Amino acid sequence: MRKIVFEEVKKTFGEVTAINVLNLSISEGEVYALLGHNGAGKTTTLRLLLGLLGPDKGSITVFGNTPTKNGNAVRGMCGVLSEDVGLYEPLTVYDNLMYYADIYGMNRIESNRRIDELLCRFDLFEKKKLIVKGFSTGMKKKVALIRAMLHRPRILLLDEPTNGLDPVSTADLRSMLSELAKEQGTTIIMTTHNLEEVQKMCDKISIFRHGKNIFTHSISSLKDSSHYMEHGQFSLEKLYMDIETKGAENT
Amino acid sequence: MTTVCTVVTYQFAGYELNMTAWQWVCVVLLLILNFSAISITGTYASATSADSRTANSKAARIAYPLGLLLTVYLSVVFLAQPIGALVGAALMLIDLCVIIIYAVKVSRMAQADYFENVKIKKSRKAHNNYVSYTTPKSQFGIVFRHELRYLLTLKTVLLNFVFLCFCPAILVFIIKYYTEYMYLNYAVLLTALMMPRTPTNLIAYSIGGEKVYKTGESLLATPLSVRSLFLAKSMVPVLVSAIMLIASSLLTLVGANIIGSVFESGTIYMYTADQLVLLFPGGIMSCVMMVFITGVLTVNMKTSRQGLYLSNVLGIIFVAPPLAIIYLTKNMLMWSIVYFVILLLCNFICIKSISDKISRPQIMSKL
Numbered sequence: 183m184r185k186i187v188f189e190e191v192k193k194t195f196g197e198v199t200a201i202n203v204l205n206l207s208i209s210e211g212e213v214y215a216l217l218g219h220n221g222a223g224k225t226t227t228l229r230l231l232l233g234l235l236g237p238d239k240g241s242i243t244v245f246g247n248t249p250t251k252n253g254n255a256v257r258g259m260c261g262v263l264s265e266d267v268g269l270y271e272p273l274t275v276y277d278n279l280m281y282y283a284d285i286y287g288m289n290r291i292e293s294n295r296r297i298d299e300l301l302c303r304f305d306l307f308e309k310k311k312l313i314v315k316g317f318s319t320g321m322k323k324k325v326a327l328i329r330a331m332l333h334r335p336r337i338l339l340l341d342e343p344t345n346g347l348d349p350v351s352t353a354d355l356r357s358m359l360s361e362l363a364k365e366q367g368t369t370i371i372m373t374t375h376n377l378e379e380v381q382k383m384c385d386k387i388s389i390f391r392h393g394k395n396i397f398t399h400s401i402s403s404l405k406d407s408s409h410y411m412e413h414g415q416f417s418l419e420k421l422y423m424d425i426e427t428k429g430a431e432n433t
Numbered sequence: 434m435t436t437v438c439t440v441v442t443y444q445f446a447g448y449e450l451n452m453t454a455w456q457w458v459c460v461v462l463l464l465i466l467n468f469s470a471i472s473i474t475g476t477y478a479s480a481t482s483a484d485s486r487t488a489n490s491k492a493a494r495i496a497y498p499l500g501l502l503l504t505v506y507l508s509v510v511f512l513a514q515p516i517g518a519l520v521g522a523a524l525m526l527i528d529l530c531v532i533i534i535y536a537v538k539v540s541r542m543a544q545a546d547y548f549e550n551v552k553i554k555k556s557r558k559a560h561n562n563y564v565s566y567t568t569p570k571s572q573f574g575i576v577f578r579h580e581l582r583y584l585l586t587l588k589t590v591l592l593n594f595v596f597l598c599f600c601p602a603i604l605v606f607i608i609k610y611y612t613e614y615m616y617l618n619y620a621v622l623l624t625a626l627m628m629p630r631t632p633t634n635l636i637a638y639s640i641g642g643e644k645v646y647k648t649g650e651s652l653l654a655t656p657l658s659v660r661s662l663f664l665a666k667s668m669v670p671v672l673v674s675a676i677m678l679i680a681s682s683l684l685t686l687v688g689a690n691i692i693g694s695v696f697e698s699g700t701i702y703m704y705t706a707d708q709l710v711l712l713f714p715g716g717i718m719s720c721v722m723m724v725f726i727t728g729v730l731t732v733n734m735k736t737s738r739q740g741l742y743l744s745n746v747l748g749i750i751f752v753a754p755p756l757a758i759i760y761l762t763k764n765m766l767m768w769s770i771v772y773f774v775i776l777l778l779c780n781f782i783c784i785k786s787i788s789d790k791i792s793r794p795q796i797m798s799k800l
């Protein structure tokens with residue numbers, strides 16, 4: 183099975199160690215969550231995966247490609263929702279999306295159809311010809327999400343995807359991501375602080391602390407264990423708080 | 434400041450201004466009123482805009498016409514008293530009206546206005562401007578088309594550029610009015626001073642804009658090559674500058690020839706070969722050079738704005754070679770060509786080294 187593998191990866195910015203001997207293995211079709219405190223190295227991990235940053239030590243392979251060497255091949259198969267939505271505000275929703283469709287080499291008929299399909303799905307079809315400036319944070323997030331999914335990427339990298347989304351859109355996004363992973367085998371890697379969302383959406387989690395992966399487990403096996411139950415149900419929040427306070431080994 | 438500098442220069446040059454006391458009072462009063470009107474407009478624009486660029490564009494709509502009217506007044510203040518007084522009085526009235534209108538607007542502002550300050554025009558025009566649907570073939574083409582589309586949304590910036598195109602012609606006509614001579618060299622010098630500012634301002638929206646509006650990371654996360662991205666973003670300001678160069682030179686030439694045919698019994702004016710070399714190849718090459726300087730500065734400085742300020746100041750350097758060529762050399766054509774070749778070589782080295790060395794991690798570290 184194809185995998186995304188981080189082996190002994192280290193990355194420093196000056197004197198700050200952002201990633202400290204990181205080991206990670208993500209299988210194709212998995213919905214994977216990277217959790218951790220602010221500055222734990224989650225976003226840096228995504229940037230390393232995309233080849234936007236080069237590792238100081240260690241190796242990274244994405245479905246057999248090295249991001250620093252075959253960067254365009256890796257980036258071509260990825261759809262990215264970055265921390266800042268990164269939309270051109272004086273342009274329309276359509277122009278923003280079409281720019282990226284062109285970059286990913288989609289033809290006009292295909293991209294128009296796909297844009298309409300995703301805009302309908304996110305309830306934004308009527309805003310298609312409006313300029314982005316003036317949209318709410320949630321609406322901008324939706325447009326950026328559509329942009330990430332536009333070219334049907336094999337890997338979807340989502341940095342705080344539900345931050346700013348209303349509950350209905352969050353639920354829609356959840357079902358859409360599950361559908362993408364199950365039906366099309368899309369690998370989804372997300373960073374988030376919303377543990378409830380992770381519990382509902384993800385197959386596997388990794389908890390980061392100071393650039394290290396200190397805990398990796400599948401959600402299904404965690405749910406099966408009798409630990410960390412709250413009101414008769416498994417609580418990821420309880421587990422996370424335990425790891426943060428006691429450390430992974432004690433937990 | 435411009436007026437003070439002009440007066441001091443006149444005095445140093447040994448000219449007499451021949452202005453009466455009331456004319457001096459009018460000039461000073463108008464300067465104060467003009468400055469106050471522009472300041473209060475800027476204050477209001479800053480308070481009601483989402484960012485400093487929007488504020489600048491809004492304030493410019495008032496500041497440029499007021500500045501132009503002041504220039505008109507400074508030109509006619511030497512004339513017969515009734516005309517000078519009439520124009521001065523009209524201008525004072527306009528300035529006062531602007532001050533009163535904006536003073537009322539500022540005084541009526543509540544604290545909440547500062548938090549609900551973005552007024553958005555939800556126009557459909559931006560999309561209607563989208564003309565062609567043909568698929569571009571290259572990555573360079575994709576980015577270039579996107580940059581042009583983005584540029585079309587910056588209507589105030591474009592309007593300012595149109596206004597700038599008239600400046601060399603206006604300068605030549607004013608000099609002609611006072612000295613009876615038509616010096617096209619002044620148009621060439623003003624163009625050399627003015628043109629490098631055009632790409633500087635546009636780079637603020639393209640390369641600098643990616644940093645300010647945080648669109649760079651999303652773009653770098655695509656398979657777009659960094660080289661195509663950088664070159665396409667650089668070429669749009671150069672294209673706009675080239676169009677402006679042609680437009681402003683043509684305007685100057687057409688205007689000079691109209692004056693020549695009407696008032697000088699059919700005198701025909703044409704740029705000399707050295708002026709043409711300084712204007713076009715030299716002008717375009719200095720714009721390309723300025724694009725690289727601004728691009729590197731906006732990306733490398735702590736904030737993009739610092740880079741823009743610095744490159745705006747550095748832009749003044751480009752007037753020195755044409756100035757030296759026009760006033761210090763005997764063979765202007767040869768030195769104009771030498772200047773062009775030096776700029777060409779510098780640009781070639783810049784393009785080569787940037788496109789060879791530039792990498793994603795390098796750009797990411799600057800974003």
